[in-house]
Amino acid sequence: MIRNFYLPLLLTAALLTAQPAQAAGAKKTAAVPAAITVEAQVDRSTITLGDPIVYTLTVRRDPQVQLLSPLTFPNNRDFEIAKTEDFLRKEDRKIVEGKKVTLTAFRLGEFVIDTVPVSAKKPDGTLQNLGSPRIYISVVSIQKGAPAADIRGIKSVIEIPLRFLRKYGVILAILGLIGTAALLIWRRFKKGGPAEISLREVLSPEDQALRDLHALFDSTLLRQGRFKEYFFSLSEIMRVYFEKHYLIFAVEATTSEILRLLKQKEIGSGLLADIQDLLEMADLAKFAKWKPDAPEVTRLNQKAEAIIKKAAAAAVTSHGI
Numbered sequence: 181m182i183r184n185f186y187l188p189l190l191l192t193a194a195l196l197t198a199q200p201a202q203a204a205g206a207k208k209t210a211a212v213p214a215a216i217t218v219e220a221q222v223d224r225s226t227i228t229l230g231d232p233i234v235y236t237l238t239v240r241r242d243p244q245v246q247l248l249s250p251l252t253f254p255n256n257r258d259f260e261i262a263k264t265e266d267f268l269r270k271e272d273r274k275i276v277e278g279k280k281v282t283l284t285a286f287r288l289g290e291f292v293i294d295t296v297p298v299s300a301k302k303p304d305g306t307l308q309n310l311g312s313p314r315i316y317i318s319v320v321s322i323q324k325g326a327p328a329a330d331i332r333g334i335k336s337v338i339e340i341p342l343r344f345l346r347k348y349g350v351i352l353a354i355l356g357l358i359g360t361a362a363l364l365i366w367r368r369f370k371k372g373g374p375a376e377i378s379l380r381e382v383l384s385p386e387d388q389a390l391r392d393l394h395a396l397f398d399s400t401l402l403r404q405g406r407f408k409e410y411f412f413s414l415s416e417i418m419r420v421y422f423e424k425h426y427l428i429f430a431v432e433a434t435t436s437e438i439l440r441l442l443k444q445k446e447i448g449s450g451l452l453a454d455i456q457d458l459l460e461m462a463d464l465a466k467f468a469k470w471k472p473d474a475p476e477v478t479r480l481n482q483k484a485e486a487i488i489k490k491a492a493a494a495a496v497t498s499h500g501i
Contacts, residue, residue, distance in 0.1 A: 216241040220312035254294040385424035411465035
């Protein structure tokens, strides 16, 4: 009977002594924070052409861990870097350092920001190699779900009967002239002096393009080292000329699209080759940060003028003038 009385007391005491032992064991197996970690992220994974995106590379390490490799943006071939900012701070007994890069892309497609290799040296002298995760970026022409507020339906054509034009056309023209004269007289009395009428000189596509090219040649962009802006302007002048002269959509088109449209116009292989050379060299300076030397710039400038003159001469010959 005495044995039955003490048995429950012994079991209770054993359970109470086992609980602290389990708690102590749990503390011994707690996870130890890593001595160094590498993270990479972007503020958004889908952008449109030319939109900025912020890439952040972050390294968290113990103060005793020595960072051996520099932190750099991994691949400049697919993106254009607009701004780079380094940061360094302390956070939760860790040293947090990294790089924040603002970049953009001028080509459509799927791109990958590669892994950034990071080498570090621990307090015991051992080396550790890590890498940031890869980041996937989609460059699209327009964001999905974005409202197309600037796209409107085409309105139907309002037909004006020819009989109406014959009957009232002369009257409307006379009223228009009277209204113009009245406006000029009103401006004269309002300003207290003679009314001034500014007449804008109308140039042919060839003359306008050559005038714009000469203004670009005389600019200070090259002397200031602004090659990208210079060749943006050169490409824009030539695209506007192609659009006016050949009646194609060239200003917003890519180089390959322009060449395809010009090939359909049967402009001749020699002239087409010159245009291809000029536009592709301009694209290299615009998007690949190519900086041509002075002789190459002179060659491209002369080629731009020659293209316009050849195109104008070919048009005159084709029309039999």
